[in-house]
Amino acid sequence: MMNIVFSYLLTQAPVAAESSASYSIALTTVLIVGFVAAAIIGSIAWYNSKRPVGWEDKERPDFVPDVDK
Incomplete structure (x- = not known):
């Protein structure tokens, strides 16, 4: 009986490895x-x-560069 189980596991091992690789x-x-x-x-x-709510009309800080649109 154990011989049948081991032979089944040995034949199914490559299938499990292929499905694991494709899953990865x-x-x-x-x-x-x-x-x-x-x-x-x-x-x-x-x-x-x-700009966040409340900051729409605020001046830009000096360290932020101006970007032309």
């Missing part, structure tokens, strides 16, 4: 694509952001 590649791809998407969306939001 898929997870890495999802993380990279998600990071790039978050960076792009965050950059767009940052460039289009306005």
Whole structure:
């Protein structure tokens, strides 16, 4: 009986290793694509952001450079 179990486990080991590798590649791809998407969306939001509530009419500090639009 143990011989049958060991032979089954030995035949299934390569399948488990292949599925683990494909899972790892898929997870890495999802993380990279998600990071790039978050960076792009965050950059767009940052460039289009306005001043916080209550600061709309305040003067810019001297150390902040003027940017031409």
